[in-house]
Amino acid sequence: MRKILTSMGTGILVLALVGPIYAAGPGTTGANFLKIGVGARAAALGDAFTVIVDDSTSLYWNPAGLAKMEKGQLSATYNVWFAGINQGYLGIGFPLGGTGVAAGGVNYVDMGDFDGRDEAGNPTGTFTASALNYQLGYANRLGEKLSWGVSVGGIQDTIADDSKSTYAANLGLIYKSSESLSLGLAVQNVGGELGGDPLPFVAKIGMAYSWKSLLLALDIASPTDNDLYYGAGIEWWIMDGIALRAGYKTNQDIGEGFTAGLGFDKGKIRFDYAYVP
Numbered sequence: 280m281r282k283i284l285t286s287m288g289t290g291i292l293v294l295a296l297v298g299p300i301y302a303a304g305p306g307t308t309g310a311n312f313l314k315i316g317v318g319a320r321a322a323a324l325g326d327a328f329t330v331i332v333d334d335s336t337s338l339y340w341n342p343a344g345l346a347k348m349e350k351g352q353l354s355a356t357y358n359v360w361f362a363g364i365n366q367g368y369l370g371i372g373f374p375l376g377g378t379g380v381a382a383g384g385v386n387y388v389d390m391g392d393f394d395g396r397d398e399a400g401n402p403t404g405t406f407t408a409s410a411l412n413y414q415l416g417y418a419n420r421l422g423e424k425l426s427w428g429v430s431v432g433g434i435q436d437t438i439a440d441d442s443k444s445t446y447a448a449n450l451g452l453i454y455k456s457s458e459s460l461s462l463g464l465a466v467q468n469v470g471g472e473l474g475g476d477p478l479p480f481v482a483k484i485g486m487a488y489s490w491k492s493l494l495l496a497l498d499i500a501s502p503t504d505n506d507l508y509y510g511a512g513i514e515w516w517i518m519d520g521i522a523l524r525a526g527y528k529t530n531q532d533i534g535e536g537f538t539a540g541l542g543f544d545k546g547k548i549r550f551d552y553a554y555v556p
Contacts, residue, residue: 307504308477308478308503309436309443309445309472309473309476309478310412310473312386312388312412313412313434313447313467315366316328316339317336317356320540320542323538323539324496324525324538324540325498325511325528325538326512327485327498327509327511327512328496329463329485330463331494333347333348335353336354337372337451338383338414339384339414339467340451341451341465341483341485342428342450343427343451343453344426346380346418346420346426346428352373355369363391364388365388365389367385379418379420381415382430384416384430385411386414387411387412388411390407390408390409390410392405392406408439410437411436412433412447414449415431415432416430416431417429426452427450429448429450431447433445434447434478445470445471445472446471447468447469447470447471448469449465449468450466450469451464451466459489460486461487462486464483464485465482465483465485467483479502479503481503483501485497485499492517493515494515495511495512496512497509497510508528508535509529510528510530512524512525514542521541522542524539524541524553525537525540526539537556540552540553
């Protein structure tokens, strides 16, 4: 089984092939699709992306990363999962002329068709299930070293004719301690309940260290519905415009283990590939 992710836009083209995505946790939270990360570069780096995110996917990982954007960007992502599940993501971000960066994004998951049955087990036809998350975000700098950001939006979960909705917010900080070291903090899925279940809230701290053509990243995450987990990644630009990536993550909800990937950056076009067994 594979997940295929494709992103393209004004200056970015991303494609990822990743392995099996395990079922979400024990069912103690709603909107568990929010636990799946966005973007091939992040996947290749073991989801250690709290500090190094610098594009429109910051809406998901850490809104403070939007402050790194120096020009407008439009990205589109399409994921083909197993069992007929498909996901699409569209994000846009643009600087506001020295007064910060604004962004918007939509994340849609189509879970496919299901065979319905009544209490006696008799067929009642097919029905569909889907989930939607839309966000607006803003980020700015406080001085030369500190960036902050926030994204807010809605979540809708639909099964057949039954639809439930709620709201959520993500918040984050990134502190550039030196030219080589950066630290970050993000909280995801702050909000209400969905169908009586709380959202999968998680707090993350991260750090990234760069040296010449190497980048090291580490995230530690504390979710409300599972144990502490971490992700670590390394990125090595072996030559101009070509990067090798590897990572490891321990997230039990969506699978743990080693990750790997490649990156190609040729100015206006960026291509990323990730493999997650």
